[in-house]
Amino acid sequence: MPASPAAGTFGGVSDCLFCRILEGDVPSEEVLATEGVYAFRDINPQAPTHVLVIPREHIESADTVEAHHGDVLAEMVLAAQRVARADGIVDGGYRLVWNVGDDAGNTVPHLHLHVLGGRRMAWPPG
Ligand code: 5GP
Ligand code: ZN
Numbered sequence: 001m002p003a004s005p006a007a008g009t010f011g012g013v014s015d016c017l018f019c020r021i022l023e024g025d026v027p028s029e030e031v032l033a034t035e036g037v038y039a040f041r042d043i044n045p046q047a048p049t050h051v052l053v054i055p056r057e058h059i060e061s062a063d064t065v066e067a068h069h070g071d072v073l074a075e076m077v078l079a080a081q082r083v084a085r086a087d088g089i090v091d092g093g094y095r096l097v098w099n100v101g102d103d104a105g106n107t108v109p110h111l112h113l114h115v116l117g118g119r120r121m122a123w124p125p126g
Contacts, residue, residue, distance in 0.1 A: 013058045018110035022056055031083055036075045039083055039115075048118025049087040049094070053079045059111040062098040080115045089117030 012019040020026045021040065028040035031051050042050040055072045059065060065073065077096070084094050094117030099106040 013110075016058060016110050017108055018052075018054050018112065019058055022054070031086070032079060034075060034079060036072045037079050039079050042114070047116040047121070049083070049089050049115065051080075051083045051087075051115040053083070053113040053115060055111055060109050061100050061106060061111055063100050065111070076113050080113055083115045084117060087117065092117060095121055 012023065014020075017026065021028045022038055031039040031041060033039070036057075037053055037055055039051050039053045042052055053076045055069075055076060057069075057072060059069060059072075080096055084090050094115060097114040097116065098111075099114070
């Protein structure tokens, strides 16, 4: 039985949207939950599979990741693998994205790994 998002966050930031999702204050469509991370469907999907994997700990972005975050980063990637398998997009291929800062289109200041798949994607990205 996976932990519910209401299992919450640690170091949560009350005005952070994704911390509020972790606390259950903002509803989300759960895909999977582990001790350290939570995965849910993006509200504005850019592909048939578009899932966000977030750490329960409030980390602002990939640019503020520190060496001691190594375990939770690995947990995020392992969760992304599980999402891809569950959604059946491994054979077709999928894309993992970390947006950092304005030029990359980063809008939510809580680290999140986009898992995108289920359609052919272009490179370079727009
Ligand atoms: P970013 O642009 O920061 O890399 O990604 C933020 C993502 O969060 C966007 O893809 C956006 O659609 C998604 N998002 C923003 N607000 C919500 C929300 O309230 N619920 C969910 N499920 N996704 C959200
Ligand atoms: Zn947060």
